[in-house]
Amino acid sequence: VLERCTKILSKGKVRKITAEDKEKILTVNEAMAMQALRNLGFAYRELPESATNFDEKIENDMTFVGIMGMIDPPREEVKDAISLCRNAGIKVVMVTGDHKLTAVAVAKELNLIGENEAPSQVLTGQELDKINDEQLTQMVENIVIYARVSPEHKMRIVKAWKAKGYVVAMTGDGVNDAPALKMADIGVAMGITGTEVTKEASDMVLTDDNFASIVKAVKEGREIYDNIKKYLTYLLRCNIMEILVMFIVMISVPYLAGSAYQPGGDPKLSPTVALTAIQLLWVNLTTDGLPALALGIDPGDPDLMERKPRDPNESVFTRDVKLYLMLVPIMMTALLLTGYFMCQPWLDEYHLLEARTQLLTAMILMELANAISARSLRYTVFKVGIFKNKFLWVAILSSLGLQLMVLYTPFLQDLFDVHAPEPIDWAIAILFTAIVFGSLELGKYIASKRRKA
Incomplete structure (x- = not known):
């Protein structure tokens, strides 16, 4: 959004956006992301009343308005469930479409990684695109967080874990998650937010959309x-x-x-x-x-x-x-x-x-x-x-x-x-x-x- 902006709304007035403004906005974005907030940038462009063509071409020369942060706090029982998984020899990996910093903040809150963990344990979708499947297989055991990933990336991650001889369970709720769930040894779909396609492709459906229920299922098994x-x-x-x-x-x-x-x-x-x-x-x-x-x-x-x-x-x-x-x-x-x-x-x-x-x-x-x-x-x-x-x-x-x-x-x-x-x-x-x-x-x-x- 910021790349498409040439102006900024500041103190009720519109003025030209400067490099200093962009740097400040990115700093605020990172600070909010580090608090586990999912951030949305807002911008607008005034169009003449005679405009009839509305496509991507008009998404430039916009005026930046601000950032809004949303938080989706993890359930309290998830932290204990991850600890149980660790004791049971089950490795938990976060695969998310969120910003890298947001994912890291949530992972630290859940004790999925330590406060001073190395950045090598985090991989983004862009970084995934730069490595081949063989390289991913070699490093997959050391990666704890995958951020800004697409459904195609999920399939590569599942494939890499299976190539290492692990039994892999993958969760998902969207239509695009279905191939990864089908590829995993155990596909887990969300019963509340999950689509019918995802549920059909999965081996198990969580009726409460709760990660802790997976751990209970492991114990039961x-x-x-x-x-x-x-x-x-x-x-x-x-x-x-x-x-x-x-x-x-x-x-x-x-x-x-x-x-x-x-x-x-x-x-x-x-x-x-x-x-x-x-x-x-x-x-x-x-x-x-x-x-x-x-x-x-x-x-x-x-x-x-x-x-x-x-x-x-x-x-x-x-x-x-x-x-x-x-x-x-x-x-x-x-x-x-x-x-x-x-x-x-x-x-x-x-x-x-x-x-x-x-x-x-x-x-x-x-x-x-x-x-x-x-x-x-x-x-x-x-x-x-x-x-x-x-x-x-x-x-x-x-x-x-x-x-x-x-x-x-x-x-x-x-x-x-x-x-x-x-x-x-x-x-x-x-x-x-x-x-x-x-x-x-x-x-x-x-x-x-x-x-x-």
């Missing part, structure tokens, strides 16, 4: 992924244990029983069958049902937003999951087999009933304790909050109540081939459960200390 790991680890280690118990009992009882073992006959009366079909189904119903579902809605670890982003190609069966699936089933199997063989189920039907009752009770208690421990694969349940997931406790108490009903209701005892456990059976079951739970929590405690070290 990490919780879901972690809960999938917890759910799978809990179910698989318990099911592997059940398979091992059934298999080892089947092949070892004939050797342990010696002449007391009589092959053939009803499988329900065979000591080589550790648990009957209905007992196995009952174990799965009480332990794989409600407790596993409750783990799917677990609140998550306290350091969830302090971890670095995971590799998108990383398998859900990470090193810690594999360790759980190898070591825990072996430990549980060894304890359960010890209790089963101590009852000598090959002697007669009473001993077989005693062994199965003890095994069924201990197995269910162990798996329910496993569900509590599975609330975190990295930290002890005491650190993540042992009672934080109320749904899990409702599920565990419900499952325990159902098991007690089977053990102490006469007609259900006959149906499930069990009897009321003796005090020694409860003592063994609780001891085995305490050993498994204590070992899991101790292992996680030691591992967490090593990570800190």
Whole structure:
């Protein structure tokens, strides 16, 4: 606007604009921009009444009137959201059409850059036009602010970040932003100010147009992924244990029983069958049902937003999951087999009933304790909050109540081939459960200390 002005309105009078006037106006503009103000310059030109042609050619020889500054203050929660992103290993970059100084002022207000950050972290659209894509890719990780950019520049920025191997999310609201949103791994459109074209091109729509909502979505996504790991680890280690118990009992009882073992006959009366079909189904119903579902809605670890982003190609069966699936089933199997063989189920039907009752009770208690421990694969349940997931406790108490009903209701005892456990059976079951739970929590405690070290 200033370049097209030859006159200035000063103190109510129009006079010729001087180089000193222009320098003063630019100084005021910069000072206002540094206060995070978006500035508009105003000028006019008087045209004769006979003028009929109104195009760009008449936009010269104008009279400069003044500057108006507008402010669009960032929401209070954005500053905290950017801090969360930084802790979570997410790099936030500002891409704006505003003046360079305005963008820098807003970025400093949000702690996106420090007060004395180097100007090399800021790039304008004009500077972008002077470098090629290869040069941009080399320097993209060091740029925090892009000012006075066009939608075409946004596409180049996304392309450069992706070339570096990053997962890129881009926000936008205008029609011209749609190509950049489509190119990004995650296109985020504004639900209130965004156009329909932008919303169609995006992967996610912010209904409140709030940057903090993106950070909440990241936290939610990490919780879901972690809960999938917890759910799978809990179910698989318990099911592997059940398979091992059934298999080892089947092949070892004939050797342990010696002449007391009589092959053939009803499988329900065979000591080589550790648990009957209905007992196995009952174990799965009480332990794989409600407790596993409750783990799917677990609140998550306290350091969830302090971890670095995971590799998108990383398998859900990470090193810690594999360790759980190898070591825990072996430990549980060894304890359960010890209790089963101590009852000598090959002697007669009473001993077989005693062994199965003890095994069924201990197995269910162990798996329910496993569900509590599975609330975190990295930290002890005491650190993540042992009672934080109320749904899990409702599920565990419900499952325990159902098991007690089977053990102490006469007609259900006959149906499930069990009897009321003796005090020694409860003592063994609780001891085995305490050993498994204590070992899991101790292992996680030691591992967490090593990570800190």
